[in-house]
Amino acid sequence: MSKTRLAIQSLPEAVAASVLTQQADRFADLMGRAGADPTLIDAFTPMAERIFLHPDETPRRTLLAAGEANARLGETLLGAIFPRVAALLEEGWNTDRLSFVDVTIAATRLQDAVRQLGRFVLPVQADALVMIVPPWEQHGLPPSLAASRLRRMGMPTRLVSGLPARQMLALIARTGPSGVLISVGSHRSAAKLRPLIGALRHQLQRVLPIVVGGPAMEADSALCRLSGADLATNDLAEALSFCDLALGSKALHQADVDA
Numbered sequence: 001m002s003k004t005r006l007a008i009q010s011l012p013e014a015v016a017a018s019v020l021t022q023q024a025d026r027f028a029d030l031m032g033r034a035g036a037d038p039t040l041i042d043a044f045t046p047m048a049e050r051i052f053l054h055p056d057e058t059p060r061r062t063l064l065a066a067g068e069a070n071a072r073l074g075e076t077l078l079g080a081i082f083p084r085v086a087a088l089l090e091e092g093w094n095t096d097r098l099s100f101v102d103v104t105i106a107a108t109r110l111q112d113a114v115r116q117l118g119r120f121v122l123p124v125q126a127d128a129l130v131m132i133v134p135p136w137e138q139h140g141l142p143p144s145l146a147a148s149r150l151r152r153m154g155m156p157t158r159l160v161s162g163l164p165a166r167q168m169l170a171l172i173a174r175t176g177p178s179g180v181l182i183s184v185g186s187h188r189s190a191a192k193l194r195p196l197i198g199a200l201r202h203q204l205q206r207v208l209p210i211v212v213g214g215p216a217m218e219a220d221s222a223l224c225r226l227s228g229a230d231l232a233t234n235d236l237a238e239a240l241s242f243c244d245l246a247l248g249s250k251a252l253h254q255a256d257v258d259a
Helices: 017-034 038-053 057-071 071-094 100-121 141-152 165-175 191-202 221-224 236-242 249-258
Strands: 129-133 157-160 179-183 212-214
Touching: 017 038, 017 057, 017 071, 017 129, 038 057, 038 071, 038 100, 057 100, 071 100, 071 141, 071 165, 129 141, 129 165, 129 249, 141 179, 157 165, 157 191, 179 191, 179 236, 191 212, 212 221, 221 249
Parallel strands: 129 157, 129 179, 179 212
Antiparallel strands: none
């Protein structure tokens, strides 16, 4: 079976669900034989984007079921395919290739897929880190992918989102992590962080390193650094080192590969 069968340039814009389902099956089969082949990953990524854009759930269910049944495929989806699909969705929004509705729906489906597949692929351990999405934030996909990536690298990470500030702070106090990561999506969000970080420091019984990162770092890193956090960075190794957490050399290499 040729890898080029995954190429989609000749397919019409409206790809039938049956075609997407067949391609998902074919990708799973080829990955089972060849492993995480970069050529396969590159060829399948545009098709995966269409799977998450398509209203029919069948192709997505097929892909996720294959990932749940095969840990190696599941890790490839979480570590390579899904982040690339997220980047394609962002590119589609920035270039007007996709509408706001298209991107919002597909991103929600992708976030659900990360959560669902993570239950089968990622180890269950005590939390070393807590990643916060502030209650006023709307973005959920970037922190979901980041938390999933940390877990795959062996760093137990709890993602906390969609909670009022009081419940969020109480949960963190009970969890007792080694560090807190806060994901912010824009400069407007970063401007609201100081009261939240102040409340977090007041709530906790011991001093914890607090690191701010996320999409806002690319737009306004200076404002993130004024948020009251101990560190503002999107560099994974720097954040972990600041929290006095270490990954093995293999995990650090995987971080470079995923990036």
